[in-house]
Amino acid sequence: MSAQRPPDSSRRSDRSRRAICDAALALVGEVGYAKTTIEGIAARAGVGKQTIYRWWPSKAAVLMEAFLDMSARQAAESAPETPEAGEDGAYGIPDTGDLAADLKLVLRATVDELNDPVSEAPTRALTAEGIIDPALGAQFVEALLEPQLQLYVTRLRAAQEAGEVREEVDPRVALELLIAPLTHRWLLRTLPLTHAYADAVVDHALSGLAVRP
Template identity: 55%
Template structure:
């Protein structure tokens, strides 16, 4: 995580290297010490930069963490960002929902995501940025998969797609948030089946 000193590196590249080191450090550190004990000093020490470097770019530890999530999301964006579309809506949604459950229960993500959620709860400006830059693009991918199902006649044209996304992902986030029950692949499957068929339908 050091800059390639001694060879007068390109300052832009050096900045980018520092930026990535800082974001990686923030993400790892919050997973180890928890959000309450996460500090700019700690992030700076782990990233091998001065804390003034961090303060120059970010106003708060919440802002650093938010950018760490953005970097992760961009790292995944390899052009194949669309959700799977095999034509079988239930199977595709199970695949995606199982991936969501796997991420939420991954110890590397659990604490950083709880930290980010804390910030979102109390900071409407950050919540708006989250909606615009992280959650919004993900939601659009989800809506697009549902639109494809509408075109295939598998979902009614009148369906409110924002509500549909919340019906699918809300229960999973709720269970994660409150630790109110086991988050398993089977639970992911049951959420998809029940959301599509409704509580009144026989399994």
């Protein structure tokens, strides 16, 4: 009979990390960020709270890693078959030659993501906590938002080169015309965030960005 192999500690750690991340996301969605505790996450994940403190300095740090891990998994599951991912794993905005159609496709996906009950609670929690904790806010921007913003910059610069967008337009400012309205409506919850609204945002923004006859 062959000798029994010792347990793989790296796999056990990976399983524990995944369980902790999943537990953090689930609890924030169920009871909210304020009522989520390290003790609750540990109990839900089936680990000791010292295990969590050994890997993360705070509840916010646990949620940050859990959210980034979830975002990476979602991106991998929905990744297109043809475009190649960049170094950060993000897939570029499609370039079909129709800027309006490409932007509407991406903004509609953004609407779906913001309305997704699985990701909405942790997104709101991290957004609010990032205002209170500048270090966490900076990490949130650097790790998640900035790679996505760069995709817009790349697509808008390509549109400039194709003569669709005026040369003097600053892509970094222009992308805010597209993203900020969706974020504003999502944060305030005063009006529904829909595909039709995303399409209208693109139409209004491009009317100011497009080359004038």
